[in-house]
Amino acid sequence: MYLTEKFAKLVTGTRYVDIPAAARAKAKECILDCLGCAIAGSAEPISAPVGRYLDAVGGHAQSTLIGIGGKTSVTNAALANGVFGHVLDYDDTNQIFIGHGSVVIVPAIFALAEKLGSSGEDIITAYMLGTEVQWKLGEALVACGDHYSKGWHSTCTIGAFGATASAAKLTGLTAEQTAYAFGIAASEAGGFQEQFGTHCKAFHAGRANEIGVRAALLAKGGFTSAKSAFEGNVGFLKLVADKHDLSKIDNFGAPWGILEKTFGRGINLKAHPVCASALGAVEGMQSLMQKHGIGADDVERIECGVRPHSLNILMYHAPKTGLEAKFSAEYWPAITLLRGRLGLREITDDVVAQPAVQALMRKVKVYPDPTVELATARVNIKVTLKDGRSFSEGYYPAKGATDNPLTQAELVEKFNECAQWGGVPPEKARRAVDVLLDLERMGRPDELMNSLTA
Template sequence: MSDFTHNLANRVTALHFDALEPETVRLIKLGIADCIGVTLAARGEEVVRIASATFATMEGRLHEATTLVSGRRVSSVQAALLNATAAHALDYDDTALDGHPSVVLLPASLAEGERLGASGRDVLTAYAAGYEVWARLRIVEADKIHSKGWHPSSTIGAVAAAAAAARVAGLSMTMTARALSIAASMAAGVVANFGSMMKPLQVGLAVSNGVRAARLAAAGLTASSGALEHPVGLLHALSPRGNLEFGASHDHINERSSAVLQFGINIKRYPVCYAMHRIVDAMAQVCADASIDPSQIARIDAHIGVAQAAMLRDSIPEDALSAKFSLSFGLACVAERGHITLDDLGGERIDDPALRSLMQRVRVVTNHERDPEDPLFSPADWVVIVLKDGTRVTSEPVKHAIGHARRPMIMALLEQKFHECASRTIMDSRKRTTLFEHLTRMETIECLDDLMAAFAAQ
C-alpha cells in the first residue's frame, strides 16, 4: 500500500469523537444544520423530481435510509444520491476547500449511519474524517482543478464521501484504503455543467459512489493501492499541470488541530454561486449607505477575480439555474430589491423588465491578481456605480463574504435562513424550531432513527 493512501486511511480510522475540539464540533453542527435546511428547500426542484423518479426504479426496494425531502426510505446508496442532489440543487449550501463539503459529507454519513444504527457522534466524526481527507487531497495540488474543467465537489468529493462512509461504518484501515481507491475510479463532474440540473446531480452521483465504494470495500472488493497518487491515478488525471506534492500537507496543515478549524466552513447568505457573494455584499452595502436609486444607475462596474468571472458564465439568465451563475442578475437584484432570496429566483421575478434592464448595465472588470490564501478569488471584490448624472460611487473592497469562516454569520441569521429553507417542506414553524435545535445538539442523538423520524411523510 502506498504511503499517501495508507496515511489517509489511517487518519480516518484513528479519528474518534472525543479527540475533536469543541469548536470543530460546533462548526460541523452549523454546517449540518445549514445543509439540512437547504436540502428541505429543494422539495419542488425539477432535478430532485427527475432523480427521484429515475433512480427509484434502478436501486431496488431496500429500506435502509431516509430521503429528507420526501421522507421515503430507500437504499443507503440512493438516499445519499437524492439527499446530496437536493442539498446542492439550489446552490445555497456551504463552501470550503474549493468545493461544497457539507453537501458531500453529510449525505454520505447520514445514509450509511442510518443503515447501521449510528449515533449523532458517529455522524460528526465521519464528517470530520471526510473533511480531513478532502483537505489533504486539496493541499497536494498546487493549481486549481477548476481550470482543467473538473468540479472538485464531484471529483475530490467522491473520495471524501468514501472516507466519511467508511468511518461511520467502522471499516478497518485496509478496507478504508480500498474504499478510497475504489472511489478514485468513480469520481467525475465537469465545470461546463454549472448552471444546469447536471451540476447538483453530478454531486449526488459522486456522493452515492462514495457510499458504494465503502460498501464494496467492506464486501471484499480490491483496488490498486495507488489509485489516488499513481502517475496514472486520479490526482494526476485531475491536475492541470501535474504540479503535485504529496508531502505538502505536512507544510500546510497543522497536525495538532482539525482541518475544519484551519480551513473553516463558509455558510452562504445568498442562493447563488459563491464566486459572487463578496461583490453582492459590496453592492448591498454601497446601495444602502448611499441610498442609490436603481432607476438612476447608468452602469455598474463589477471588479472581480478572473477565476470567479470564469465560473459566472451566464450574463443574462434564462431561468433560475442560470441566474445562480449570472453576476449581472446578482448585482441587479440586490440593487433593485435589496436582497437575493429563493423567491427572487422565481421565473416571473427573473423576467421583471426593470431587473433585466439593469442587468444590461453591468460590466465585468476582471482582476488577475489572486489572493494567496485562496487563489480562486482575487484579494478583494468591489463595485463602481456610475449614475446617469455622472456621479461615481465606489464600494468598500470586500475580502470575505458574510458567512465566511473569518466573517461568520450570526446564529440568528443562520436560524432565519434555516426557517426560510425548511418551510418549503415542513410547514409547522414549531417543528422547524425543534429540528434546528436537535441539529445544533447533534452529539446528544443516540440513534439516527430518532432524528430521521422528523422527515417521515412530509
C-alpha cells in the first residue's frame, strides 16, 4: 500500500468518537492559540501586500479574512490567514518535524468549515487528522532523516500534507480521492530556510494551507495524481531527503502524537513571539535579572550558547527589522535586559532600530554549543558585568513547552493580547474564547468567524 493510500485510510476511517478526550482538549487549545496569532498578525505590515494581492486576483466571497474582515475565496482565505497566523512567529511548534503544526492546518480548516457549514466536531476531527499526518511524516523525514538539515522549511513541505488531510476530511473525499489529493499536494509542497526573516517565511505557512485546500477540491472534482507520489523512484521522498525511515509511518493514533509529553516530540505553545530555536534565552535572561539584580548599564558582555544547527536559522546578528529580530539570538537577551520582557511590543521595527537596543546587541556573542540539544531547548547564557563578576544560566524549558505548559488562563491571556493587537473588541474576543473552548458544541462557524474580526 502506497503512503497516499495509508493516509487516505486514516483520513476516511477516523471518526470524532475515535479521538480520546485528552487529545480533543489539546486540539481546542491549539486552535484557540493559532486563531489568536492570526488576529495579531493581521495587524502587521504584511497585511498590506497580502490585501493588494487579494484585490488583484479577486474571487468569490466564501470565507472570512481573520482580523481585517471581509471575505474572499476559500483558497485565498486559507493562504492569507495562514500568512497572518505565522508572521509574528508566535504560533505553536511541533518539534517532531521542526515546524509549526497548527498554523498550516487551522486556516485551511476554518476557510473550508465556513464555506461548508461544518460542525465543531468536524473541525476537531479535521485538526487531529492533519496533526497526525504531520507527526508521522516528521518522524520519517526529520526525526529519522535529513530533510530539515538539508535546508527545507518543513512547516510547508510537511505542513502541506497536514492541510491536505484536514481538507480532505472536511470535504468528504472518498479514499481514492483522498489518495489523489495527497499526490496533488506532493507536486506543490516546498519552501526553504533561506527565506527566514522575510515575508516569505509566513508565506510558506499560508501556502501550506492553500495547497491542502486546493488539492482536496481538485481531487473532489475528479483530478488525479500518482498514488506513488511519495515513495516512487522519482517521487517526493527521493527529492527532499537522502535519509528517511518509512517504518515510522504506521500505527496512526496509537498513541496520538498530540498527546506526546516529552519535549522534542510534543506540541509547544509560545510565550514569546520569536523563533523557537533558542527561546530559552528570554527566560534565561529574566532569571539572571531576578536572581542578581542585573541591569543593562551593568553589562560588559553576554555570551549565548545555542544548538549548532540553530545558527543556520538565527542568521541575523545585527537585525534592523522586527522580522529579522525574530531570528537573532543577539536581540532576545538584549531586549529582555532592556525591557524585562519580549512581547508583541518589543518586536516592532521601531524598537529594533533604537540606538540603545543596537548598542546592547553588539555586546552579545552567540556561539555554537555542542552540549545544547534540540530535545532540551536549553540555552546557556553567561553575563559578565563591568565590575568583573559573571553569572551563568542554563535555561530549560521555555514557558509553553510540553513539560512547562501554558495554563489555560495564560493561553486565554495570550489570545486576548493578540486580539487587542489586532483591533478585535474585548466583547468579541470573549465570545470567541467561549466558543473555541467549547468547540464541539458549536453549530455553524459563521458567528465565530465574525468574532475573529476587528
